[in-house]
Amino acid sequence: MSEKADAMECVKARELFPAFDEQKFPPEVLGHLEGCEECKAELSEFRALSAGLGSLATADIQPPSWLLGAITERVAETARRRAVVEGARRQMGRVTTGASRQLGEHRVATGSALGLAMLAGALLFGRTRKHGVKAAA
Amino acid sequence: MDVPDSVIKACQEGDQAAFEELIRLSHASVYSLSLRIVGNPEDAAEVTQDVFIKLLRVIKQFRGEAKFSTWLYRVTSNVAITLLRRRSRRNVEVRMEQEDWSLMPAADSSDPAVAAEQHSLKARLDSAIASLPEDYRTVVVMKDVYGMAFEEIAGQLGIQEGTARVRLFRARQKLRIMLHDELAAE
Numbered sequence: 163m164s165e166k167a168d169a170m171e172c173v174k175a176r177e178l179f180p181a182f183d184e185q186k187f188p189p190e191v192l193g194h195l196e197g198c199e200e201c202k203a204e205l206s207e208f209r210a211l212s213a214g215l216g217s218l219a220t221a222d223i224q225p226p227s228w229l230l231g232a233i234t235e236r237v238a239e240t241a242r243r244r245a246v247v248e249g250a251r252r253q254m255g256r257v258t259t260g261a262s263r264q265l266g267e268h269r270v271a272t273g274s275a276l277g278l279a280m281l282a283g284a285l286l287f288g289r290t291r292k293h294g295v296k297a298a299a
Numbered sequence: 300m301d302v303p304d305s306v307i308k309a310c311q312e313g314d315q316a317a318f319e320e321l322i323r324l325s326h327a328s329v330y331s332l333s334l335r336i337v338g339n340p341e342d343a344a345e346v347t348q349d350v351f352i353k354l355l356r357v358i359k360q361f362r363g364e365a366k367f368s369t370w371l372y373r374v375t376s377n378v379a380i381t382l383l384r385r386r387s388r389r390n391v392e393v394r395m396e397q398e399d400w401s402l403m404p405a406a407d408s409s410d411p412a413v414a415a416e417q418h419s420l421k422a423r424l425d426s427a428i429a430s431l432p433e434d435y436r437t438v439v440v441m442k443d444v445y446g447m448a449f450e451e452i453a454g455q456l457g458i459q460e461g462t463a464r465v466r467l468f469r470a471r472q473k474l475r476i477m478l479h480d481e482l483a484a485e
């Protein structure tokens with residue numbers, strides 16, 4: 163076979179290597195690989211690359227030493243804030259239902275919605291202040 | 300990353316001590332994926348913290364259909380890609396600063412173990428990945444390192460699957476050329 167034909171076959175074969183899929187190599191490429199040391203060597207580099215990349219998933223990179231503490235602190239702070247907000251929501255839910263019942267009994271009609279909102283607001287404010295967390299939380 | 304099912308379940312029930320255990324067991328893996336995607340330690344640390352804040356909210360959504368690590372990696376890559384988008388919108392160039400990598404020991408180290416690590420293929424691979432353009436890096440990390448599906452990768456990056464395949468192909472070619480000496484010696 164002429165050198166030029168060899169070069170063409172090498173180009174054709176090497177185009178397939180980065181796909182990492184030797185199952186799909188056509189017979190002529192497999193045939194070429196048997197006789198071409200350069201292509202064989204390049205293919206084995208891609209094989210080593212594939213294996214090396216796959217092995218990185220379990221090779222952790224050491225995080226900076228301060229990171230664990232920083233995450234734990236931020237998570238705890240977020241959890242605390244969330245608990246306060248959720249607690250306030252629950253409290254407000256109870257107040258609203260309780261007040262509705264009462265108002266219903268006393269047959270108060272107009273202006274009740276505003277009164278209810280103010281009552282709920284006052285209780286919510288009191289509760290969040292007690293926990294020492296800003297209302298924005 | 301090896302997080303027992305009992306810890307995950309306790310986290311889902313709101314157990315704070317279990318959540319701290321989860322952080323302890325998985326933060327290095329989350330940081331590693333974050334660093335491999337964003338390419339610099341400062342942003343990787345930010346992504347890692349954000350992942351666990353997000354996890355507080357979404358851990359209940361983990362139903363055990365996939366492995367927990369697979370699910371957590373998906374959450375992590377999502378947060379990391381969001382940060383990359385935010386960065387590129389602000390037009391800040393994100394560069395890899397190899398000297399900051401904790402993985403990279405000092406060049407003049409006299410400790411043979413450290414020296415071996417420095418020259419190990421894994422360490423060289425990580426530094427070669429970090430030097431890839433962002434478009435190539437994200438795809439090769441998600442696909443070849445973490446084994447994510449093209450559909451998942453394309454979806455997270457907001458690109459066509461065909462585009463993801465082309466980027467992956469080019470990334471592998473570049474890595475092969477960069478690591479020629481190490482790979483030939485394998």
Ligand SMILES: [Zn+2]
Binds near residue numbers: 171194201
């Ligand atoms: Zn050849």
